Amino acid sequence: MIAQFGYFVLWISLATSLFAVGAAVYGYYKPSQRWVDSARNAMLLSFPLLTLSALTLIYLISNNHFEIDFVYAVTSRSMPTYLKVTALWGGQAGSLLFWSWLMSVFASAVMLRKWDRDREFLPWVIVVSSITLAFFISLIVFYENPFARYWQNFDGSVITAMFQPNGSVPFIPADGRGLNPLLRHPGMIIHPPMLYLGFVSFVIPFAFSIAALVTGRTDDRWIRITRRWTLVAWLFLSMGLVLGSRWAYDVLGWGGFWGWDPVEIAAFMPWLTGTAFVHSVMIQEKRGMFKHWNTLLIILTYSLVIFGTFLTRSGVLSSVHAFAQSAIGPAFFIFIGVTFIASASLLIYRWNDLKSESKLTSVFSREAFFLLNNLFFISILIVCFWGVIFPLISELATGQKVTVGPPFYERATGPLFAALIFLMGIAPLSAWGHSTYKTLGRAMWKPAVAAVVAEVAVIAFGLRNPYALVGFLIIFLSLFITLHEFWRGIRARSRATSENFFLSSWRLVGRNRRRYGGYIIHISMILMAIGILGIELFQTETQGTIAQGQSLNVGGYTVTYKDLAIFDTADARNVARAVVEVSKNGKVLAELHPRRDYFYESQQPMTIPGVRSTIESDLYVILVDWQPILATGATFKVYYNPLVNWLWAGSILFIFGALVAVWPDKDPEYESARERAKSAQQTSAAD
Amino acid sequence: MKKLLWTIPFVLVLALLWKGHVAAQAPTPSDDDVNLVAKQLFCPVCENTPLDVCPTQACAQWRALIRQKLGEGWTDAQIKQYFVDQYGARVLSEPPRAGLNWLVYIVPPILFVVGVVILVRTFRPAENDTYSESADTTPVSGGESSSEGAAAPDEYTARLEDELKKRN
Numbered sequence: 072m073i074a075q076f077g078y079f080v081l082w083i084s085l086a087t088s089l090f091a092v093g094a095a096v097y098g099y100y101k102p103s104q105r106w107v108d109s110a111r112n113a114m115l116l117s118f119p120l121l122t123l124s125a126l127t128l129i130y131l132i133s134n135n136h137f138e139i140d141f142v143y144a145v146t147s148r149s150m151p152t153y154l155k156v157t158a159l160w161g162g163q164a165g166s167l168l169f170w171s172w173l174m175s176v177f178a179s180a181v182m183l184r185k186w187d188r189d190r191e192f193l194p195w196v197i198v199v200s201s202i203t204l205a206f207f208i209s210l211i212v213f214y215e216n217p218f219a220r221y222w223q224n225f226d227g228s229v230i231t232a233m234f235q236p237n238g239s240v241p242f243i244p245a246d247g248r249g250l251n252p253l254l255r256h257p258g259m260i261i262h263p264p265m266l267y268l269g270f271v272s273f274v275i276p277f278a279f280s281i282a283a284l285v286t287g288r289t290d291d292r293w294i295r296i297t298r299r300w301t302l303v304a305w306l307f308l309s310m311g312l313v314l315g316s317r318w319a320y321d322v323l324g325w326g327g328f329w330g331w332d333p334v335e336i337a338a339f340m341p342w343l344t345g346t347a348f349v350h351s352v353m354i355q356e357k358r359g360m361f362k363h364w365n366t367l368l369i370i371l372t373y374s375l376v377i378f379g380t381f382l383t384r385s386g387v388l389s390s391v392h393a394f395a396q397s398a399i400g401p402a403f404f405i406f407i408g409v410t411f412i413a414s415a416s417l418l419i420y421r422w423n424d425l426k427s428e429s430k431l432t433s434v435f436s437r438e439a440f441f442l443l444n445n446l447f448f449i450s451i452l453i454v455c456f457w458g459v460i461f462p463l464i465s466e467l468a469t470g471q472k473v474t475v476g477p478p479f480y481e482r483a484t485g486p487l488f489a490a491l492i493f494l495m496g497i498a499p500l501s502a503w504g505h506s507t508y509k510t511l512g513r514a515m516w517k518p519a520v521a522a523v524v525a526e527v528a529v530i531a532f533g534l535r536n537p538y539a540l541v542g543f544l545i546i547f548l549s550l551f552i553t554l555h556e557f558w559r560g561i562r563a564r565s566r567a568t569s570e571n572f573f574l575s576s577w578r579l580v581g582r583n584r585r586r587y588g589g590y591i592i593h594i595s596m597i598l599m600a601i602g603i604l605g606i607e608l609f610q611t612e613t614q615g616t617i618a619q620g621q622s623l624n625v626g627g628y629t630v631t632y633k634d635l636a637i638f639d640t641a642d643a644r645n646v647a648r649a650v651v652e653v654s655k656n657g658k659v660l661a662e663l664h665p666r667r668d669y670f671y672e673s674q675q676p677m678t679i680p681g682v683r684s685t686i687e688s689d690l691y692v693i694l695v696d697w698q699p700i701l702a703t704g705a706t707f708k709v710y711y712n713p714l715v716n717w718l719w720a721g722s723i724l725f726i727f728g729a730l731v732a733v734w735p736d737k738d739p740e741y742e743s744a745r746e747r748a749k750s751a752q753q754t755s756a757a758d
Numbered sequence: 759m760k761k762l763l764w765t766i767p768f769v770l771v772l773a774l775l776w777k778g779h780v781a782a783q784a785p786t787p788s789d790d791d792v793n794l795v796a797k798q799l800f801c802p803v804c805e806n807t808p809l810d811v812c813p814t815q816a817c818a819q820w821r822a823l824i825r826q827k828l829g830e831g832w833t834d835a836q837i838k839q840y841f842v843d844q845y846g847a848r849v850l851s852e853p854p855r856a857g858l859n860w861l862v863y864i865v866p867p868i869l870f871v872v873g874v875v876i877l878v879r880t881f882r883p884a885e886n887d888t889y890s891e892s893a894d895t896t897p898v899s900g901g902e903s904s905s906e907g908a909a910a911p912d913e914y915t916a917r918l919e920d921e922l923k924k925r926n
Contacts, residue, residue: 330806457866
């Protein structure tokens, strides 16, 4: 009965979303504000409806209703309550419901903004948001119903259906299969919501861009409205990617954080276009240029958000045949095709209205550098997109499956990332409109000298790898330029106001949040680049089977096998936990406990490394195998990952920088209106 | 002669024994040797998992096979080819450079060059613009540049009027 209620509410929310589309279109063309308001209310209603549906499913999961197919697949009696709640996004059907719920949150939030100055956008923002929402709800209702339950026929076969088929009786399994062990990590608990938040929040700027195209209001108003939405979307997507990387590092047990897996790339592609968009819109705001390009970028980002979900949800990655057999795949494919063609057609229709208001006058201007930045981001996107879809093309054309793995991506994207880091350093030095190499040279010679000195220092410390030397030179240059920019700003403010260094820094950043938030993000990216360079170029590893008391050596460290314990836990795990001692030059530094958990319910193992982390490196020990009876010998794989923690430190700084940039300013138009009203009031009072 | 006849089998037995001794002493490939090859291969049945880190039982057996082949003196290339023959090109970390697979390598650079060309073309009007600005200050009779020079003030006036309209 409860399941039927959740399913019924889903149907109502689908009907509401479709009504919102119809009412908004009718209200726009009639024109009738009442219909548009009705559409807005319908859009707002989707949030409580989907909340109700999601809560119903959470209730079923939490109360062990294993007669529900989805509940059986993702939970078990032994799972703790918090994991049961997060199991909502642990399977296909639940994650689609969660996606839709988040979409309704953002769509409702945007409905609640003040629309007085942008009323013509409202119907089309409703149309785009509601169509997207209706599509995802349709997938749940028609293909991936999380409320479907088990029924047993008289011949003993068990089937899944929403309502009781003739001649069947309810079937209730005693326990569920439990959540995939790999999804029980804290990183994986937070990672999908962050990623989905990033995905759904990019729908909002896309909706405004379409509204601008349909209504013909093609000035930069839609960009100004969505600037913060875009940054929030970008922040969430970035956090989702970082958390996913951390999860891979902690759980997958291969000593790395990014394997260029198609699922990772699926989430990375919208980030690439989103990042290009975040930079490119500034050119439109400042110089009224590249309006076509910005619209195309947000259309691409939206399409890639749907495409990313399609890649991970349709089964297409395992095989094109799996895609053809899945019901959800073709639906996604058609939706992506239709929305992309419709959006691109609108762009072409408004092409002449989107002409640039200025022209590029200098190859050293800020806009020229931003354009180059966009070229590099889009080039990385092309490499990623092509690498992901080529195996499908190959399978379709020749029947032969091929793998496009890390060597391809690393070779193709490495120079592009290096170029981006370099641009990240020098672009803020150039002025909008016009700059010359002389002005740039004057601004960067001091940081350049510091970078050369730092480079000489790393050479003196023994670094000889040519790729690392080039990488570090670029990193040092960008880092010192950015720090120098901070220093110049703080010093100028401090001199002008006689504030001390810290107060000046605080106020400088507070008064120019977008600029200095951006600089903080740049520094965080540089820290991440240091971490990536360290692990990519200098990671070393060794593996060996050793007896108790014996050791393995890697990266100057000695890892000695001390003990192994094998035991069962209350939450249905069999744990093999080793004790190893880490020492360097005879001095004991740490005791680590790499382990292998075997989950009885899902019959899946999970490798949890023992890690000793310092700012300089990680020593990452994995228990690969052991002799089960006497536990006298065990196989360990040990990775020495230099500088990897700079990557995680950079991620934290990134969040801080993004929050600084996103933090709302006072609306200047609202403020000036308030000022005017205040002075008018004072005047009338004086009269 | 008889002594020599006795000596030959003796030497042969010794040689065989010596060879057997060498075989027994030949170092078994280490885990690192195996991983060095396995790292270049992908699990034939899992999705996008390098063979050196794949946790399945099947992959453990394939690693054992690599160890055996290395022990028999096979080279890395021979082992990789063996896996390709058995399971297809999907076990390689990159598509072999042949036939249709060339597309994966040439399409991104071609599109990058197209991007660069578009970028350069975006800069071209700026060059013309600079020229037209100079033409505007130093009038030249006839030719394209003079017409551009004449067009520039019109464009400026139109923009100015637009701005004024917006302000009003």
